[in-house]
Amino acid sequence: MTSSDKLPVFDGHNDALLRLWRSGGPEASRRFIDGEDKGHIDLPRARKGGLAGGLCAIYVPSERVLDDQGNWPTPSREEALDVTTSMAALLTRIEADSQGALSICRTAADIRAALARDSFAAVMHLEGAEAIGADLDLLYLLHAAGLRTLGPVWSRPNIFAFGVPFRHPHSPDIGPGLSGHGKALVRTCNELKIMVDLSHLNDAGFWDVARISDAPLVASHSNVHAICAHSRNVTDAQLDAIRDTGGLVGINFGVKFLTPDSRLDLDMDLSQMVRHVDYIVDRIGIDHVAFGSDFDGTMIPAALRDCRDLPKLTQALRSAGYDAAALNKITHENWIRVLERTWGG
DSSP states (O other): OOGGGOOOEEEEEEOHHHHHHHHOSTTHHHHHHHOOSSSSOOHHHHHHHTEEEEEEEEOOOOOSOOSTTOOOOOOOHHHHHHHHHHHHHHHHHHHHHTTTSEEEOOSHHHHHHHHHTTOEEEEEEEESOTTSOTTOHHHHHHHHHTEEEEESOSSSOOSSOOBOOOOSSOOSOOSOOOOHHHHHHHHHHHHHTOEEBOTTBOHHHHHHHHHHOOSOOEETTOOBTTTSOOTTSBOHHHHHHHHHTTOEEEEOOOGGGTSTTOOOOTTOOTHHHHHHHHHHHHHHOGGGEEEOOOBTTSOOOTTOOSGGGHHHHHHHHHHTTOOHHHHHIIIIIHHHHHHHHHHOO
16 A cells, blocks of 8 residues: 555544543653554654544543443433543643644644644544533633544433433434533534534434524434444435535444444444445445544454554455545545534634
C-alpha cells in the first residue's frame, strides 16, 4: 500500500478518553501522546493510519446490564458530573502536554488549520447529557471549554430523552420522544451552535429533533437498518430526513451493527462495510456518508486492528469504484462541511 492510499480521515466518533480515564493515573495524557499497545487510538498510530482528527466522546459508562432486554441503568447526576469533568479535563491536558500535536477545535477553520499542520483535530463531544441539569448551566460551561457536539442520550433514558436499547432484530421505535427538558436542550444547542447527535436516540426522539432543530441532522456512528436490523441503526425514512437537511451518517465499525444477523463476526470482510456505504450513497448521495468508527468503544473487524489500518478501508472503497473525489468526501470533507454548516463561519 502506497502513501497515496493514506487519505486524511476525520472520524465521527471515538472513545479514547473513556479508555484512558478507565486506566487512570497521572500519565494518561502521555500514554495517548507517546503511544501504548492498548485500544484503537493514540497519536503515533493515528499518524501511521492517517487519522487526522475526530469527535472525542465524553461518556459515562454503565457497568452492568439491568435485564435480558439489554437495558442499562442511568448514572446519577453526581456520578455523571464527576466523570464528565474528569474526561473534559483529560482532553484539555492532552492538548497542553502534546505541544501542538493535538488541538481542540471549535470551528471548521480550526479543523482545517489543524489538518494543515499535522495536528490531531479533536472535537469535544458529549455522549449522553446525564451530567447536565434541567437548568442547562453546565451546557454553557462545557461550551466555553470547547464542547461543540452533543448526543442527548446514550442507550438509556435520562431527563432529556429515551435512549434506544440494543436490540436485534428490532426497529428503533422503542419508547417516548424528547421530554420538555430535552426540547429545551435541543433549542439551546441550536442557539450555541452545538451539533445534536442522533446516534443513540430512539425513533420518536429522532423525529422530535427533526421538528425542532434548524441544523443538519447527524447520526455520528450508526449504520443502515435495511441491511442490519439493529435498533441502533438508521431507517430509510431517517436517511431521507438526513439528506433533506444536508446532514450525514458516520459508518460505525462495530461488527454487531454491520452484519445482517448482528453477529459478533470479527472475521467479517471489509466488503460488508462497503455495502453500508453503497446503500447510503445510492439512497441519499455521496455528500451524506462519512466514518464514525466508534474506535475504543466497540468490537471492530480483525482486518482493522486499530486506526493504523484505515488505509485498508479506503482501499476497499477504492476497489469498489469510489474515485478520489468521492473518497475525500467520505474520509473528511463531508464531516467538515456539516460541522461548518452547524457551527457557522
